[in-house]
Amino acid sequence: MSEEKYVKKGQEFSRDMNYVPDRITKGARRPEHGPVAGELWPVEPGRYRLVAAKACPWANRAIIVRQLLGLEDVISLGTPGPTHDQRSWTFDLDPGGRDPVLGIERLQEAYFKRFPGYERGITVPAIVDVPTGELVTNDFPWITHDLYFEWRDYHREGAPDLWPEDLREEMEEVMQRIFTEVNNGVYRCGFAGSQEAYDAAYERLWVAMDWLEERLADRRYLMGDAITEADVRLFTTLARFDAVYHGHFKCNRQKLTELPNLWGYARDLFQTPGFGDNTDFEQIKAHYYVVHSDINPSGIVPAGPDPAVWLTPHGRG
Incomplete structure (x- = not known):
């Protein structure tokens, strides 16, 4: 999501769900589940880079699914920093402020390479085609769906069945x-x-x-x-x-x-x-409390809560 005035006086919040609808599927064939409104890209290990900020909940789910399925060596991961300006997420956590694989400072560059002058939000997660540097898709619900269904040949042994048929x-x-x-x-x-x-x-x-x-x-x-x-x-x-x-x-x-x-x-x-x-709780807090300046104009990031509580026994085994 790009920075803008999130709170619109007198209105309720409505999320823009209009994403780039391309899918990555095995053999670039028509997938069994879900819509196909855009282009189909082939499953190819090493070809794609998942760009996903740990601060963002929609992107964080893609990072988690990638690891659960054991796809770390199949799809590389780029992680923008937790804050961004009106233009784009930026790679300020990387040396020189550039993604080490894509060579770009802003995720916006991958969007513009595919769609010059792209006018919608520069969102994460996004999958980028490494050879061309072009955005493939930012359709977050289908990214994790397809990591499971379309990349099965590359899942680690014993990977969880995230979509049990029954x-x-x-x-x-x-x-x-x-x-x-x-x-x-x-x-x-x-x-x-x-x-x-x-x-x-x-x-x-x-x-x-x-x-x-x-x-x-x-x-x-x-x-x-x-x-x-x-x-x-x-x-x-x-x-x-x-x-x-x-x-x-x-x-x-x-x-x-x-x-x-x-x-x-x-x-x-x-x-x-x-x-x-x-x-990453520090990145999470930095993102919300700094980027949402209309809600938190001071930009002050709270010190708590103590993340150590997450490691206490849960008793659900």
Whole structure:
């Protein structure tokens, strides 16, 4: 997401879901699931670079799925810094401020190489074609979907079944509710432009949070005894809840640490390889509290909470 005035007075927040709809599929064939509105690119190890900032929850899920599936040596990873200006995410964490593989300072350069004068937001995650330096896609829900379904030949041995066939229909419904009510729900609270819009968003969020708290009372993960894509999609919001959303976005009925099932579940995932080691609380806080200048004009980044609490026993084994 590029910087702009997020809070529009008198309006409720609406996310622009118009992304570059290209897909990377095995043999560049028509995929079994989902829309094909753009071009199809072939699965080729070493050809593509996932550009994903650890600060961003939508990008963070792609980083987590890449590691869970063991695709680190197949698709390289570029990580922009946590803050950006109106133009683009930048590679200020890399030596010389340039991505070491793509050689660019701004992700915007890959977008413009494919679409000169691209007018929509310069978003992460994005997949870039390394040989040409051009953007392939930034359609975040389908990026993780295709990492699972289309790159199966390159998954590590024992990789988790993130889309179990017997649970897929229910999982799609669970993920849709998580997206609309929780992943996007916290933004609907934070960027509300009126008291009425905020009140409605707050109510919707906590109805969903209560539903999740109840759902996790009698199962270890959202779909049962094993981690699925649904857990990845919920985790990135939970990881940011107390550090950002509770105060910065005014989602403050309770902290995550005050919800026994959700808090135990979140720590369970955090302590699972791929989740906590790809969660950077300093980058997360820097992104939200600095970039959202209309919400936090001082730019002050809070010192807490203490991340050590994420390593305490979760008791969900």
